[in-house]
Amino acid sequence: MPTFGEIEGYPEGSLFGDREELRASGLHPPPVAGISGPEREGAESVVLNEGYEDDEDHGDVVIYTGQGGRDPNTGMQIADQELRRGNLALVTSELKGLPVRVVRGPKLKSRFAPDEGYRYDGLYRVESHEHIPGKSGFKIFRYRLVRDDRAKPPAKPIAGGREEPPRVETTVTRVIRDTALTRRIKEVYDYRCQVCGMQLMCEGGPYAEAAHIVPLGRPHDGPDTVDNILCLCPNHHVQFDKGGFTINDDLTLNEIDGRLTIHPDHTVNLDHVQHHRMRFAR
Amino acid sequence: MPTFGEIEGYPEGSLFGDREELRASGLHPPPVAGISGPEREGAESVVLNEGYEDDEDHGDVVIYTGQGGRDPNTGMQIADQELRRGNLALVTSELKGLPVRVVRGPKLKSRFAPDEGYRYDGLYRVESHEHIPGKSGFKIFRYRLVRDDRAKPPAKPIAGGREEPPRVETTVTRVIRDTALTRRIKEVYDYRCQVCGMQLMCEGGPYAEAAHIVPLGRPHDGPDTVDNILCLCPNHHVQFDKGGFTINDDLTLNEIDGRLTIHPDHTVNLDHVQHHRMRFAR
Numbered sequence: 001m002p003t004f005g006e007i008e009g010y011p012e013g014s015l016f017g018d019r020e021e022l023r024a025s026g027l028h029p030p031p032v033a034g035i036s037g038p039e040r041e042g043a044e045s046v047v048l049n050e051g052y053e054d055d056e057d058h059g060d061v062v063i064y065t066g067q068g069g070r071d072p073n074t075g076m077q078i079a080d081q082e083l084r085r086g087n088l089a090l091v092t093s094e095l096k097g098l099p100v101r102v103v104r105g106p107k108l109k110s111r112f113a114p115d116e117g118y119r120y121d122g123l124y125r126v127e128s129h130e131h132i133p134g135k136s137g138f139k140i141f142r143y144r145l146v147r148d149d150r151a152k153p154p155a156k157p158i159a160g161g162r163e164e165p166p167r168v169e170t171t172v173t174r175v176i177r178d179t180a181l182t183r184r185i186k187e188v189y190d191y192r193c194q195v196c197g198m199q200l201m202c203e204g205g206p207y208a209e210a211a212h213i214v215p216l217g218r219p220h221d222g223p224d225t226v227d228n229i230l231c232l233c234p235n236h237h238v239q240f241d242k243g244g245f246t247i248n249d250d251l252t253l254n255e256i257d258g259r260l261t262i263h264p265d266h267t268v269n270l271d272h273v274q275h276h277r278m279r280f281a282r
Numbered sequence: 283m284p285t286f287g288e289i290e291g292y293p294e295g296s297l298f299g300d301r302e303e304l305r306a307s308g309l310h311p312p313p314v315a316g317i318s319g320p321e322r323e324g325a326e327s328v329v330l331n332e333g334y335e336d337d338e339d340h341g342d343v344v345i346y347t348g349q350g351g352r353d354p355n356t357g358m359q360i361a362d363q364e365l366r367r368g369n370l371a372l373v374t375s376e377l378k379g380l381p382v383r384v385v386r387g388p389k390l391k392s393r394f395a396p397d398e399g400y401r402y403d404g405l406y407r408v409e410s411h412e413h414i415p416g417k418s419g420f421k422i423f424r425y426r427l428v429r430d431d432r433a434k435p436p437a438k439p440i441a442g443g444r445e446e447p448p449r450v451e452t453t454v455t456r457v458i459r460d461t462a463l464t465r466r467i468k469e470v471y472d473y474r475c476q477v478c479g480m481q482l483m484c485e486g487g488p489y490a491e492a493a494h495i496v497p498l499g500r501p502h503d504g505p506d507t508v509d510n511i512l513c514l515c516p517n518h519h520v521q522f523d524k525g526g527f528t529i530n531d532d533l534t535l536n537e538i539d540g541r542l543t544i545h546p547d548h549t550v551n552l553d554h555v556q557h558h559r560m561r562f563a564r
Contacts, residue, residue, distance in 0.1 A: 004462070040487070083486065091486035096465060178379030180286070186378075200517055201537075203525030203562050204365065204373035205322070234516035235482055243485030255483075280485050 002037045002044040005099050005123065012122040015114065022047075022118045028103050035067055035086030042098040043089040043126075046145075047118070049105025053077070054134040054142060056218060057110035062102065062124065063219045065134070066090065066141030077136035083281045087141045094126035095242060099148055123148045128215055128241065130279040141281075142219050182210030185229045185266065193233035194261045195240075195253070200233055209237045213272040220279075227269035230260075243280035247273045284319045284326040287381050287405065294404040297396065304329075304400045310385050317349055317368030324380040325371040325408075328427075329400070331387025335359070336416040336424060338500060339392035344384065344406065345501045347416070348372065348423030359418035365563045369423045376408035377524060381430055405430045410497055410523065412561040423563075424501050464492030467511045467548065475515035476543045477522075477535070482515055491519045495554040502561075509551035512542075525562035529555045 007026045016022040023031055028045040030036050037043035048057065052065035066087035069079040081087060093100055102121045104113055112121075124145040134140040191206035192199045199206045211230045214222025222228050232240060239245055245253050249270050251260040254277070262268055289308045298304040305313055310327040312318050319325040330339065334347035348369035351361040363369060375382055384403045386395055394403075406427040416422040473488035474481045481488045493512045496504025504510050514522060521527055527535050531552050533542040536559070544550055 088486055095484055095487050095489050096468075098465075183378060183380075198517075200521055201526050202377055202521055204370055205377050207377050207520055207524060207526075234520050235480075238489055238516050239482055239484055242489060244483050244489075 002041055004044050010120060012120060014120045016118040027101055027120050035089060037089040039085060039088040040092060042093040042096050043100050045101035047103045047105055048108050050107045054140055057112050059112050060147040061218060062145040064143045064145050069138055077134060077138045080139040081141050090126055090143050091129060094129060099123040099125060131281040132278060182229060185210050185226060185231050188263050188265050189231035193236055194230050195232060195236040195258055198233050209234055211237045211240055214275050227267050228272045246277040246280060284323055286326050292402060294402060296402045298400040309383055309402050317371060319371040321370040322374060324375040324378050325382050327383035329385045329387055330390050332389045336422055339394050341394050342429040343500060344427040346425045346427050351420055359416060359420045362421040363423050372408055372425050373411060376411060381405040381407060413563040414560060464511060467492050467508060467513050470545050470547050471513035475518055476512050477514060477518040477540055480515050491516055493519045493522055496557050509549050510554045528559040528562060
């Protein structure tokens with residue numbers, strides 16, 4: 001049974017001499033594996049140590065490679081990674097919005113590595129993932145882990161006996177970017193979803209979201225340009241970002257029925273559509 | 283034609299002797315009105331000065347009362363406020379995710395008021411609104427304005443000729459809270475929406491959102507308890523939060539077809555459902 005979030009008695013910055021001391025704290029129970037947590041419940045913690053050739057440590061943002069496909073003797077990538085075990089657990093964490101404890105180890109090649117031993121570095125959330133060829137040419141999972149700075153206690157409940165006492169735990173968020181550019185796209189489509197045509201009516205007017213086809217930021221590095229943005233309803237936005245469907249070059253859809261609508265005043269770059277299609281495992 | 287976001291040459295903290303100087307800067311064009319911007323395009327700016335009896339200024343969070351319904355001589359609230367003009371413009375800003383410039387004036391009763399003149403205090407976003415009886419007994423609009431600390435330049439575009447140059451503008455976000463409590467509710471419903479029954483499938487598993495019936499925080503002050511939380515798909519979550527539908531005590535819905543499903547292991551507090559129903563104008 002995994003434990004998500006902070007572990008009492010072990011604040012951020014806690015140091016441990018070796019994996020056995022780390023294991024005993026409860027911060028990261030497995031004695032060897034880098035990802036802890038069952039496939040369907042989610043990943044409670046990861047250890048960054050040595051690391052895969054495709055890892056990147058930017059401090060508050062970590063590009064973390066999934067597990068499997070490496071030769072146990074040489075450490076070389078010799079096969080594709082699969083969506084199971086720790087890799088699936090991290091995808092589950094992304095979908096459930098679970099906090100992941102990040103521990104950095106002594107062999108990590110990063111300026112954020114501890115001088116010796118293992119250091120607990122706080123809570124991160126899994127913002128996105130991709131399943132693409134790594135430097136080896138074999139397909140790997142790469143996760144964008146972002147420090148959860150919004151982790152704070154929930155709002156204090158109002159007076160009254162029925163409410164639960166305030167608990168210190170993490171809150172995570174789904175971020176929807178809105179800029180002049182994304183608003184322009186929504187107006188072109190009159191706030192209708194390019195997948196289902198729905199215009200979500202609210203008090204005062206319709207609501208739609210702008211979805212980047214290739215996400216901004218590492219590791220995806222999509223551009224903030226109109227040909228990389230779609231106008232979607234919130235459901236199809238989530239499903240698109242989380243690999244629930246992909247788009248073919250002829251604009252038909254995979255995994256769900258339908259076809260992407262494109263307005264004459266809008267061009268969608270098929271290179272970006274292909275990149276999105278390749279990012280997911282199926 | 284309104285201008286959203288920062289105005290070049292007038293950074294946060296800019297001071298103005300009177301409304302005419304403020305008007306000339308472009309930060310808040312109307313000579314008298316407190317809300318600037320057309321109904322269907324959105325509110326570009328608001329001025330906090332004197333203020334309504336139901337206003338609250340917490341600095342980073344402002345509870346701002348809409349316009350109308352006051353006796354021009356006494357300033358007393360003598361009628362209900364309506365969803366039009368500045369009030370509708372602020373609802374449009376909420377739906378579109380537009381940044382709103384906040385200016386504080388000299389008559390504001392708040393520790394954040396300037397000593398004299400008008401001060402531009404940066405960008406806020408409209409997080410929620412309600413249409414409920416104020417201290418006067420007449421129905422007023424109240425908006426929760428939250429400082430947009432996430433306002434920052436977009437990610438730098440990758441090299442290449444096609445991309446637009448980076449522009450400094452605001453980005454705003456839709457915040458989805460996820461805690462142990464909200465995850466428990468989602469599991470009870472097996473990630474199915476209580477309104478439409480849909481289970482949004484993504485790569486790796488289903489996705490659902492937990493919606494607070496009465497929102498947490500000022501001015502709504504809903505409790506973070508299971509009887510104040512619903513499991514919804516993203517579409518119905520947005521529509522519920524933005525007044526696109528409400529729920530009757532018999533669990534039938536207003537504005538859209540259907541009926542709320544409730545699991546035997548979950549109790550929904552009808553006081554909260556009624557509070558949500560009363561919050562919206564229709």
